[in-house]
Amino acid sequence: MKYLRTVSLIVAVSYVGIVSAAATDGATLAQRGNGHGAAPCMACHAPNGGGMAAAGFPRLAGLPDAYLRKQLEDFANGSRANATMQPVAQSLSDDERDAVADYYSKLPVPAQVPAPPLKNDVAQSGQMLATRGRWSENLPACEQCHGPGGIGVGDHFPPLVGQSATYIANELHAWQGGSRHNDPLQLMQHVAANLSDADITAISTWYAAQPMAPKEQQP
Missing domain, CATH: 1.10.760.10 (Cytochrome c-like domain)
Structure with missing residues (x-):
């Protein structure tokens, strides 16, 4: 019985470690969210990080790591107000913000969609x-x-x-x-x-x- 409890404890600790590692993986956060308040980034910013022009969601791919990290912090503390991003940023831990910023900063910039001609x-x-x-x-x-x-x-x-x-x-x-x-x-x-x-x-x-x-x- 003692052996089974020890094995169960090891399995539980290992599972928590796996979940924690996944939660701080930038690609996982971008594609699936973190399961406790932060939706998948790609839902608004597209799978390739190129954003959604019609809705006004910006490109994140290829932006500087430090810039992205600061914006997440500022959404969380309210110095950049946005009804969509504020709850997402507040649901991310410091490690998760680092992971997301690092992930998007390293994505290649998607091919540009031609804009309509200007008057x-x-x-x-x-x-x-x-x-x-x-x-x-x-x-x-x-x-x-x-x-x-x-x-x-x-x-x-x-x-x-x-x-x-x-x-x-x-x-x-x-x-x-x-x-x-x-x-x-x-x-x-x-x-x-x-x-x-x-x-x-x-x-x-x-x-x-x-x-x-x-x-x-x-x-």
């Missing part, structure tokens, strides 16, 4: 704001922080190219309205406050229409 006035306005800004209103160019072509710079300024117009516009409105306030030195809050709705449409559609550089796009 000339929208294209001109979007390009001007992205590359030159509007200094008469102390509005810097987007690429001063996000890099030429919106390729992203470091861990704090993510790529804009390769994201959908819906997602970019939603985030600019979130910065503008204060539901997102997790930017370094409040840079994005200042930028968004100086944008009109027409500006936001121009910037978001212009970036969504820009092709990714070959080294960034890895189908």
Whole structure:
């Protein structure tokens, strides 16, 4: 009897260890969730991490590890408000957030879906704001922080190219309205406050229409 209890204990401990390991595996979390509040990431961000443009769910594949980790923390603590992501982030442990961020940062960037052609006035306005800004209103160019072509710079300024117009516009409105306030030195809050709705449409559609550089796009 004592032997059976010992064997049962060993099996139970082993099972817990297997479950715990699975729960902190990034691929498992992305495909199945963690079973206690965090839904599968792929349900909104697609199996390849490319996001769902029509719904405004962003691409995660290929984004910097540290950036993804910070966004999960900020969703959990409320500095980036989102009714879908907040409960998911709060249901992930620290190890699980690390695992998810690491997993998506290492995924290849999916092939880009061509965006609809832009009207000339929208294209001109979007390009001007992205590359030159509007200094008469102390509005810097987007690429001063996000890099030429919106390729992203470091861990704090993510790529804009390769994201959908819906997602970019939603985030600019979130910065503008204060539901997102997790930017370094409040840079994005200042930028968004100086944008009109027409500006936001121009910037978001212009970036969504820009092709990714070959080294960034890895189908």
